[in-house]
Each structure stands twice: as C-alpha cells, then as structure tokens.
Amino acid sequence: MITRGLxxxxxxxxxxxxxxxxxxxDGGAVDEPDREVLSPDSPTSRHFLFYFRxxxxxxVARxxxxxxKMPGVG
Structure with a gap:
C-alpha cells in the first residue's frame, strides 16, 4: 500500500x-529528488521494478x- 496523507x-x-x-x-510516481523522468507517461504505460544485487x-514503459547474448556467438 502507498499512503499519501489520508x-x-x-x-x-x-x-x-x-x-x-x-x-x-495506481502506484503513482512519488516526487523524490533522485528520480529522472525521461518522458511523460502514456495511457498504455506499465510500471516495472527491477531488483538487482x-x-x-x-x-514506467509500454x-x-x-x-x-552469449560471448562468441552471433
């Protein structure tokens, strides 16, 4: 759950x-100073999270x- 005020x-x-x-x-973007917005969301945008080590x-993308790619192949 995401809470904003009430x-x-x-x-x-x-x-x-x-x-x-x-x-x-509706996860909605939270205004945080470390976010970089490259373009506005479209109506067909989806929200993805990628967790690495x-x-x-x-x-947010369509x-x-x-x-x-395997090394040495293609």
Missing part, C-alpha cells in the same frame, strides 16, 4: 521473472524485453 491506494506487484515485478494499480530500477 489517501490510501491499493497496489499489487506481480512477479514476472527473478527480480522483475510489474506494479498493478546492489541496485533497484523503477521503469513494455520491456531482455535478450541475453
């Missing part, structure tokens, strides 16, 4: 892969994909 918003995080979650519900990345 307003409470229900949020669910669905695990997509190890360390990758999609936030469902030492860092967390929060992304979609995402991950492609792993």
């Amino acid at each position: 307003q409470v918003k229900a949020v669910i995080a669905i695990k997509l892969q190890n360390g990758v979650y999609e936030v469902i519900g 030492d860092e967390t990345i929060e992304v 979609d995402w994909s991950f492609t792993r």
